[in-house]
Amino acid sequence: MISLPEKKLNPAGNSNPVGIFDSGVGGLTVAKKIFELLPYENVVYFGDTARYPYGPRSQKIIRKFSSQDTNFLLSRRVKFIVIACNTASALALEKLKRTYHTPMIGVVEPGASAAVKATRNGKIGVIGTLGTIHSHAYPKAIRRLDPRLEVYSLPCPLFVALAEEGYMDQEVTRLIASEYLHPLIRNGIDTLVLGCTHYPLLKKVISRTMGSKVRLIDSAEETAKEVRKFLEKHRLLRKIRKKPVRRFYVSDIPDRFIEVGERFLKGKIGKVKRIDIDRY
Numbered sequence: 033m034i035s036l037p038e039k040k041l042n043p044a045g046n047s048n049p050v051g052i053f054d055s056g057v058g059g060l061t062v063a064k065k066i067f068e069l070l071p072y073e074n075v076v077y078f079g080d081t082a083r084y085p086y087g088p089r090s091q092k093i094i095r096k097f098s099s100q101d102t103n104f105l106l107s108r109r110v111k112f113i114v115i116a117c118n119t120a121s122a123l124a125l126e127k128l129k130r131t132y133h134t135p136m137i138g139v140v141e142p143g144a145s146a147a148v149k150a151t152r153n154g155k156i157g158v159i160g161t162l163g164t165i166h167s168h169a170y171p172k173a174i175r176r177l178d179p180r181l182e183v184y185s186l187p188c189p190l191f192v193a194l195a196e197e198g199y200m201d202q203e204v205t206r207l208i209a210s211e212y213l214h215p216l217i218r219n220g221i222d223t224l225v226l227g228c229t230h231y232p233l234l235k236k237v238i239s240r241t242m243g244s245k246v247r248l249i250d251s252a253e254e255t256a257k258e259v260r261k262f263l264e265k266h267r268l269l270r271k272i273r274k275k276p277v278r279r280f281y282v283s284d285i286p287d288r289f290i291e292v293g294e295r296f297l298k299g300k301i302g303k304v305k306r307i308d309i310d311r312y
């Protein structure tokens with residue numbers, strides 16, 4: 033799943049950070065899981081807040097933005113790159129893998145593979161941004177693993193705004209969830225992939241709407257597990273078991289990122305630095 037010729041890995045660079053990028057604050061749901069599973073890893077997080085959202089944009093633009101995001105992380109000497117954004121994973125990961133030698137992972141394959149393992153009746157639902165759903169990246173990844181499975185996909189763009197506004201369990205969220213998810217309930221899915229950085233924050237409402245029999249797959253969590261597996265397998269884990277350095281960068285003023293981000297992380301972010309992404 034993660035391609036890299038062995039010789040390109042730098043065993044001496046274990047203290048080098050893990051790089052994570054996203055269109056903005058949403059990727060912190062992935063960062064949070066990585067912090068939990070890899071508590072000693074140094075991390076550099078980049079949120080492209082100046083060009084957020086990625087969800088409705090074309091593949092050409094997403095690929096350009098993702099290359100610049102990658103160039104920035106590489107300038108911070110990262111040893112591994114996590115594309116936390118589902119839209120960028122769906123539309124740009126393959127291209128990035130062909131262009132760069134640094135090992136990288138997106139969130140689509142880990143989520144797809146967890147869904148394939150979880151389903152009992154062979155009917156899987158996927159929700160995400162317009163870009164993610166129109167790319168068909170999840171259904172393709174799922175069917176590569178098991179062509180017999182039925183996949184039903186739906187864009188749920190309003191969930192992103194609701195999560196950022198902190199509307200996790202309000203009446204409006206419940207109404208929108210029932211409006212959006214009704215077709216998936218009718219299709220009889222037993223597994224639903226939360227194919228967007230923001231959706232894990234709405235897990236409670238989504239789960240209540242879908243019913244207790246539908247298993248929710250959190251791509252963020254599955255991706256963090258894959259990152260740990262890869263770093264372990266390639267002996268790239270940081271050797272020192274000391275408090276790590278976690279740095280956060282954004283491409284616009286950091287205020288809103290800090291405010292929303294602390295809610296997403298359920299913890300303090302600390303200093304956030306603004307960079308000019310057009311230079312990369």
Ligand code: DGL
Pocket residue numbers: 054055056058059084085086087088116117118119120161164192227228229230
């Ligand atoms: N990070 C995006 C994703 O996971 C959601 C927000 C956006 O549209 O940029 O697809």
